[in-house]
Amino acid sequence: MVTAREPMASLDLPAVDDLVFGGHDIRDQSIEETVEQANEAGGVPNSKTLDAVREDLREIDERVTMGTARKCGQVVEELSDDKATNEGTLAEIVSQIRSDYETFAAEQDVDKLVVVNVASTEPPIKGDEKFDTLDELETAIEEDDSDLPASSLYAYAALVDEHPYVNFTPSTGSALGGLRELAAEKNVPHMGRDGKTGETLVKSALAPMFAGRNLQVLSWEGHNILGNTDGLVLEDDANKEGKIESKGNLLEQILGYDHHNAVRIDYTPSLGDWKTAWDHIHFQGFLETKMKMQFTWEGSDSALAAPLVLDLIRLIAYADEHGEGGEQPQLASFFKSPQGVDEHDLSVQFQKLYDYSERHLNDAPSGTVE
Amino acid sequence: MVTAREPMASLDLPAVDDLVFGGHDIRDQSIEETVEQANEAGGVPNSKTLDAVREDLREIDERVTMGTARKCGQVVEELSDDKATNEGTLAEIVSQIRSDYETFAAEQDVDKLVVVNVASTEPPIKGDEKFDTLDELETAIEEDDSDLPASSLYAYAALVDEHPYVNFTPSTGSALGGLRELAAEKNVPHMGRDGKTGETLVKSALAPMFAGRNLQVLSWEGHNILGNTDGLVLEDDANKEGKIESKGNLLEQILGYDHHNAVRIDYTPSLGDWKTAWDHIHFQGFLETKMKMQFTWEGSDSALAAPLVLDLIRLIAYADEHGEGGEQPQLASFFKSPQGVDEHDLSVQFQKLYDYSERHLNDAPSGTVE
Amino acid sequence: MVTAREPMASLDLPAVDDLVFGGHDIRDQSIEETVEQANEAGGVPNSKTLDAVREDLREIDERVTMGTARKCGQVVEELSDDKATNEGTLAEIVSQIRSDYETFAAEQDVDKLVVVNVASTEPPIKGDEKFDTLDELETAIEEDDSDLPASSLYAYAALVDEHPYVNFTPSTGSALGGLRELAAEKNVPHMGRDGKTGETLVKSALAPMFAGRNLQVLSWEGHNILGNTDGLVLEDDANKEGKIESKGNLLEQILGYDHHNAVRIDYTPSLGDWKTAWDHIHFQGFLETKMKMQFTWEGSDSALAAPLVLDLIRLIAYADEHGEGGEQPQLASFFKSPQGVDEHDLSVQFQKLYDYSERHLNDAPSGTVE
Amino acid sequence: MVTAREPMASLDLPAVDDLVFGGHDIRDQSIEETVEQANEAGGVPNSKTLDAVREDLREIDERVTMGTARKCGQVVEELSDDKATNEGTLAEIVSQIRSDYETFAAEQDVDKLVVVNVASTEPPIKGDEKFDTLDELETAIEEDDSDLPASSLYAYAALVDEHPYVNFTPSTGSALGGLRELAAEKNVPHMGRDGKTGETLVKSALAPMFAGRNLQVLSWEGHNILGNTDGLVLEDDANKEGKIESKGNLLEQILGYDHHNAVRIDYTPSLGDWKTAWDHIHFQGFLETKMKMQFTWEGSDSALAAPLVLDLIRLIAYADEHGEGGEQPQLASFFKSPQGVDEHDLSVQFQKLYDYSERHLNDAPSGTVE
Ligand SMILES: NC(=O)c1ccc[n+]([C@@H]2O[C@H](COP(=O)([O-])OP(=O)(O)OC[C@H]3O[C@@H](n4cnc5c(N)ncnc54)[C@H](O)[C@@H]3O)[C@@H](O)[C@H]2O)c1
Ligand SMILES: NC(=O)c1ccc[n+]([C@@H]2O[C@H](COP(=O)([O-])OP(=O)(O)OC[C@H]3O[C@@H](n4cnc5c(N)ncnc54)[C@H](O)[C@@H]3O)[C@@H](O)[C@H]2O)c1
C-alpha cells in the first residue's frame, strides 16, 4: 500500500482493520467462489491466505445486494441471469441504491461510507454534454433517459447523500458535469478514473524519460493479454473502447506530440488473474538513429489493484474528514485518467501526494496541549 | 539534445556549430577509420552522414595528439602500439598535456577550452584518500606516484589552467579530494561521472515507480551485451569493476533498502556499436504476490552518448561563463554517479536542470533598452 | 539461400546470375524508388548495395507492365491511380497476361519462364468450390465471374502455357481445384502458399518441442508489427483474414489439440521494412504447473523473403526440367500453408527437401564414362 | 511425461505407481522441508499437492541414507554439516554404496533397481583419460585416487552389480572409459549427461531452423537466473564449469561453424525453484542483413525435470528388461550431452525414440495365443 509509506503513513488515516466491506453486484457467483477460482487458476491468493479469509468473504457476501446493469453493454448483461438487473426506472433504481447504502451504513454502524466503483467496464457514453449541469442530470433521471449508465447512477446516489466516491474503472462514474456540480455543491470529495496498476503505470514512469532526453518516440505499441472476467468483458469492442482510451492518451500529454500509439487487449483465459503487457517503443535519437525499448509487465491484476483501492478509501475518507470536496488532485497518481488533472508524469503526480501529506502533517496540531 | 528543449533552448548557450574538436588518444587508428567501421558493422552513422562529415573527421584527426595510458590497465595499453603512452614522469606528462591544451586553444583561437573525458574506462583506483587534498595530490605528481590514473592527470591539467572539465566515464577523473579542492580554489566548474545513456537511465526512471507504489523489489538483474571497443575494454574484469559499480548503486539509493542487484557486461563483437540490455525485475506486492517486469533496451551506444556530450559542453561552458565553479548539481541527470548529488530519481534530476535554466532566464536582463 | 547448402548446392540448379526478372505491378512507383525508401527507412539494403544494383533495378522496371487488381480488395485498388487495373473481362485480362508472359520470354530469350506471385495479399475468396474443376474454372473465366481473384488469373495464365508457378502469398493463386487439375493435366509444377519467413517459421520449429515433450500449450498469442506496404495492406481486415489463417493453423496440426491461439498484425509505419513479432506461449507441465515462453523475432521482411524466392525459382525450374508436375511436397518447408502437405514440423519438412535432393543426386549419372 | 505419448505409451513400461523411491543425500534437510520451501517460495508444488504427498515424502525420507561428497567441490561440502560425507577410502565408500543399494532393493522387494544421479553438479574432472579402462579404474579405486568424483562412485556401484544407471547431471558419472567398459561387459544399460529441460531444449529446437534456412548465427548469448540450491551450487565457478559446457556445445554441432556463444548462470534467490533464461540470437541473412531473435523461458526447474526422470527410469528399465546394455542412443533427446550420440537436432533425437518404440511394438508378440 502506498499509504504504508511515509509521509502518508504518518497521516491520521482510517485503519485498514476498521474497514467493513459490502456492495452491489449483478452476478450470483459468491465472492468465495470467485476467489477460489483465482486461487486455482493463478495461485493468487495462495491457499493459506484463502483459508484465512474464507469466513470474512462469506460475511461480505451477505452484505452484497443486487445492483443495476443499465447501459453496461451486452456482455455485462450476460454475466447475470437475473432480469432484475435491467429493470425499473432510473428514479426507482437511484432510490433503491440510496436505500441500500443507508441500510449498509446503519447495519454496520459505520462512521463514514465510501463508495468505490470496481464494477466491469462500461462502454463509453456518447453525448455526455447533455448531463453537463446538475439540473439536466436530475431531469434525465426523472425522465428515465436511457443513456445514463449504471456507474453514474451509483455515483449520483453516493454524492447526493454526501458519501465520498471513487471510480476505479474507465466507466463514466462521476465525470459528468452534473455530478461534478453536485459534488461541489455538497462539498463531497470524489475522484477517478481507471486505476493505474500496470502497463499504464509503467508508461507514466517511462515516457517522461524519453521526453526529458529529447528522444523522439516514433511509435508505442502495447499488447495486453489477460484471463479474468475483466478480460472477458474487455473482449467486447464496445466495452474495450473506454479502456483503450485511458491507456493511450497520457502519452500524448507527456510527450507533447503526436505519434503512432496503439493499445491492444486480448482475452487469454489460461492466464486467470494474471496479465502480461508487452510494449514496443520505437524511438529516434541523434542523427535520426532509430532505436527501441521493449518491456513486459507480468502482474496479478487483483494483487495490483487491491492495495490501491484500500489506499483510495483511506485517503478520500481523510479528505472528507478535512472538509475537502470536489475532485482530489493529490490522488492523480492512482489513475490512468485523473479527473481534473492534466499532469501524467508519475513522479510529479507522486509529488502531489507527498506535498499534500506534508502540508497536512505541518498543519496538524502537534497533539500537545499547554 | 537535451539543450534543444525548453527551457534550456532559451539559454544563451554556445552554438553547436561554433564548437571545434581536438584531443588526445593513445591508439593510432584514425577517427575516419573508426567511424567507417561503425558504419559497416552497425549502420550508425549511415553512409550519407559519413560522407558528409568525412572531411571534418580528417581535420579533427590532425588535432588529436598522443596521450597517456598511465594506470589504465593492460587491455587499454594493448590498444596502442606506441610505448610512449606509458613513458615519462607524472610531472612531465602533466606538463605535456597542459601544453597540448594551450596549443590547441591557441591554434584554433577558441574563446573557451572545455575538456571532456571520453577515454576507455580505467580500473578503479584503491586508496584514493591519499589524494584527498590538493597538497597531497601535487606532491604525488612531483613524486611520480604510480597510483594516479591518466583520467586524473587530464583533469588536473584542465583545472589547474581553469578549463571546465567533464568526466563522461566511470574513471576517477576529477573525483579526487585534491582535484575538488583545486576546482573550488580556482572556481572552475567540473562534473562527472559516467554518462547515463541506456540501461541505467531506464533504471533511474523505473525504480522510483516501484518505490512510490511500495512494490518491493526482490531482485534486479541486468545483463548487457555490446560489441564496440568500449565492450572490449570492459571484458577485462579490472576495467569492468568501476562500470558495474556505477550501474548498480543508484537502485539502493532510490529504493532505500538492500536487494539482490547484479549487473553483467559481455562483449559480443557482432553487435558493433549496438548495445542490448536485458533487465529482469522481480518484485513483490500485496499478500506477498511475486510479479515481474522485464525490459530490453537496444541502442546505438554512440548515438546515445554523442548528444549528451554536446549538451554537457554547452552547459558547463555556460556555467563557467557565469562564474559557477565546483561541482554542478544541475547536470546530475546526465550521470550514473553524479558527483556531489545523492538524488537518483531521474525526474527529480531533470527538475534540477529545469529550475537552474529558469532561474537563469529570470535573472537575465530582458534585453530591453531604455 | 537454402539452395546454397548441401545437398541442394550439388543439384544442377539454374544459376542465380542467369535469372532475368520482369513482371506485373499495379502501382506506378518505380522499383528504384521503392528500394530507396526501404534504404532510408530501415537501412536494408544499405547504400552501397543500392548503388551497386541501381542500374539493374532500372532495367527490371522496364520489364514490368501493368497488371490486374481484380478482387484484390479496396486497399490494393487504392495503391494504384490507374483505372485500367480493374477493367476488361476476365477473358481479356487472361489473354493479356499470357501475351505479357510470352513477350517477356521472347524478348529476354529465356529457356524457361517461372511465375512467382509476390503481389499484395488478397482477401480470401468465399465459395471456392465453384472453381473445383478445370471446366468450371474456364466457364467462370468466359462468363466473367466476378469472384475470381487476380492471383488465380496470373496462375491460370502461367499453367495453361506450362510455366511453373509459385504462390509466395496467402492469396488463392493455384489452390483452386480447377487449377490443380490444369497443372496435373499439363504436368506443370506449382506450389504455395505464403512464404514462411518469420514468426510462423519459428512456430514450426518450436511447436514440435512442446508436442514431443508433452508440454501442453494452453495459449499461443502472437502479435506482429510491421511498417511496409505489406503492413499497410494487412491493416485492412479483409486482406488480413487470409494471412491470419495461414499464420495460425499449423499449431493445431502440430500439437494435435485445440488451444487458445490468436495472431494479431498491426501496421506501424516507423518500422519501415522491419517486422517484430512477439509471441507468448503459456504451457502446462508436470502437476499442472503453468509456465511460459516468450520470443521476439526482429527481421527485415524483404531480406528474409528474397532468398526464399530465389530458392523457389531454382527448385521449381529444376522440378519442371525433370518432368515433375503438380504440387511439390519437397518445397513444403518454404510455406506457411504448403499445398498438398499436412506436415508442419519444420525439421520433417526440411528432411523432405534433403531426401528429394539426395534421391536426385543418387539417380544422376555419376558423370563417368566407361 | 514423454512416455505418456504414443508410441511410447503402448510399450510395456513399468507403471509409475509401481515405482519406489529411496537414495543417498549429503544434507540433513528432510525432503518434506525442501518441498515446503519450494511451495512457499514459488508455489510449486501447490499446497494441495504438497498435502496429498506429505506422507509419501516422509516415507521416502526414511529410505535416504548418507552418501559421499568426494570431489564435489567446496560449495557442496558446505551443504552438509556431516564430516562423514568426505571420509573413508574409495574402496570403503564403494562397498558402502553397493550395500546401501542391496539393502534398499531387499527391503522394498523391488524387481529391478535403477540408479539415477540427481545430485548437485560436481566440478568437471581433469585427466579423465587415466580412468579409460576398467582395469585402470578399479586400480584407482583400490589406490584411493583422490581424483575420482562421487558421481562415478555411485555409477560404479550400480553398474558392477548390474543396475541400470542414468546421469541426469553434468557430473562425470558413467562417462569414464572404464565405466563404459564395465557396462558393456556386464551388458547393463546406462545413459547421460545432464537433463535437457529448458534453455538448452529450446536451443536444440531452434538452432536447426537457423541451420536449415542458412541464416548465419553471429552470436548466441544466454543468461540464466535461478534461485534454488542448484543455482547456489552453480554460483561456484568450479561447479558451474561443467554446466556451461553442456549448455553451449550443441550449437556448434548443429550449426557446423564457430560463432560467439556465451552462457551465463546467476543465482537469484528470490526466484525459488523458478528459472528464467534470456537468449539473444544475432544472425545474418541475405545481403549480410543482421537480424535478431530473443526468447525468455520461464519454468519451474523441478516441474520440468521430474517427469523426465520418471520417463528415463521407465525407459531404461525397459531397455534392461530387453537385454540392451551400454549407452542408449534412443534416449538422446533427454540430455544436453547425450553419451555416444553426436546428433543434437531435437526433432531427429525425438525420431530416434519413436523409431525405437515402434521397432519394439512391431517386434512384440501380439499377445495372442492359439
Ligand atoms: N488491475 C485491475 O484489476 C484493474 C485496474 C484498473 C481498472 N480496473 C477496473 O476495475 C473494474 C473491476 O476489475 P476486476 O478485475 O475486479 O473485474 P471483475 O470482472 O473480476 O469484477 C467486476 C465485478 O463487477 C460486477 N459488475 C459488473 N457490472 C456491474 C454493475 N453494473 N453493478 C454492479 N456490479 C457489476 C461483475 O459481476 C463482477 O463481479 C473493471 O472495470 C476494471 O477495468 C481494474
Ligand atoms: N553510450 C556510451 O557510449 C557511453 C556511456 C557512458 C559512458 N561511456 C564511457 O565513455 C568512454 C568512451 O566510450 P566509447 O564507446 O567512445 O569507447 P571507445 O572505446 O570507442 O573509445 C575510447 C577511446 O579512448 C581512447 N583511450 C583509451 N585510453 C585513453 C587514454 N588514457 N588517453 C586517451 N585516449 C584513450 C581509445 O584509444 C579509444 O579511441 C568509455 O569510458 C565509456 O565507458 C560511454
Ligand SMILES: NC(=O)c1ccc[n+]([C@@H]2O[C@H](COP(=O)([O-])OP(=O)(O)OC[C@H]3O[C@@H](n4cnc5c(N)ncnc54)[C@H](O)[C@@H]3O)[C@@H](O)[C@H]2O)c1
Ligand atoms: N517476408 C515477406 O516479405 C513475406 C513473407 C510471406 C509472404 N509475403 C507475401 O508476399 C507478398 C509481397 O510482400 P511484400 O512485402 O513484397 O509487399 P509489397 O507491398 O512491398 O509489394 C507488393 C507489390 O504487389 C503489387 N501488387 C498488389 N496487387 C497486385 C496485383 N493484383 N497485380 C500485380 N501487382 C500487385 C503492389 O503494387 C506492390 O508493388 C505479400 O502478399 C506478402 O504477404 C511476404
Ligand SMILES: NC(=O)c1ccc[n+]([C@@H]2O[C@H](COP(=O)([O-])OP(=O)(O)OC[C@H]3O[C@@H](n4cnc5c(N)ncnc54)[C@H](O)[C@@H]3O)[C@@H](O)[C@H]2O)c1
Ligand atoms: N531442471 C532441473 O532441475 C535440472 C535440469 C538438468 C540437470 N539438472 C541437474 O540435476 C541435479 C539436481 O538438480 P536439483 O535442482 O534437484 O538440485 P538440488 O540442489 O535441489 O538437489 C541436489 C541434491 O543433491 C544433494 N547432493 C549433493 N551432492 C551429493 C552427493 N555427492 N551425494 C548425494 N547427494 C548429493 C544435495 O544435498 C541436494 O539435496 C543438478 O546437478 C542439476 O544440475 C537439473
Ligand code: NA
Ligand atoms: Na520518473
Ligand code: NA
Ligand atoms: Na525442430
